[in-house]
Amino acid sequence: MTQQTRNQIQRWLRIAAFVLVCGLLLWLPVEETSERYAILFGFGIYTWWSIRWLITHPPDAKGFIIRHLLMGILTGPGVTLVASFLMVFKIGLHLHPTPDFTLVQFYSVLLRTPVWIGIGFILGLGLGLLRLSWRDISALPGDRSPFP
Numbered sequence: 001m002t003q004q005t006r007n008q009i010q011r012w013l014r015i016a017a018f019v020l021v022c023g024l025l026l027w028l029p030v031e032e033t034s035e036r037y038a039i040l041f042g043f044g045i046y047t048w049w050s051i052r053w054l055i056t057h058p059p060d061a062k063g064f065i066i067r068h069l070l071m072g073i074l075t076g077p078g079v080t081l082v083a084s085f086l087m088v089f090k091i092g093l094h095l096h097p098t099p100d101f102t103l104v105q106f107y108s109v110l111l112r113t114p115v116w117i118g119i120g121f122i123l124g125l126g127l128g129l130l131r132l133s134w135r136d137i138s139a140l141p142g143d144r145s146p147f148p
Contacts, residue, residue: 009055013048020044028090035087035105039112042083046075065128072124076117083109 020041027037050071057067084106091099 006055009051013052013055016044016048020048024086028093031094031100033100033105035083035101035109038083038086038090038101039079039109041086042079042081043075043116045082046078050075050078064132065125068124068128068131069121070124072120072122072127073117075120075123076113076115079116080109080113 023044024041027041054068054071087101087106087109091101094100
């Protein structure tokens with residue numbers, strides 16, 4: 001990955017971080033008891049962190065695909081932890097006599113962990129192979145970068 005490509009990805013990551021923070025700031029004060037937004041923000045935050053970690057560690061021939069697969073598989077527990085933290089944070093922020101989220105909703109988030117592991121495995125494998133092919137293309141003569 002060239003430095004220009006890395007800078008473009010980092011620019012998009014900054015924009016994504018800004019959108020995530022604005023969305024969180026809009027969601028937190030709203031009296032809403034569905035866990036879907038907590039899961040959505042959990043997935044967004046964990047994905048942002050994963051991409052940030054993967055582009056800061058330069059790829060090498062050994063373990064390149066394994067690193068992407070590992071980050072993908074860790075999506076399951078990662079999304080669950082971030083979504084649970086956001087739900088607890090929102091409960092603590094509002095301080096109602098009855099919490100915004102019930103134990104059943106926490107349990108439903110926990111039960112989705114295997115689904116997120118499967119989704120993360122597929123995305124990790126696909127993105128790892130895609131990045132590996134970009135690396136091979138960029139080694140060829142000429143400018144064949146996938147980013148304009």
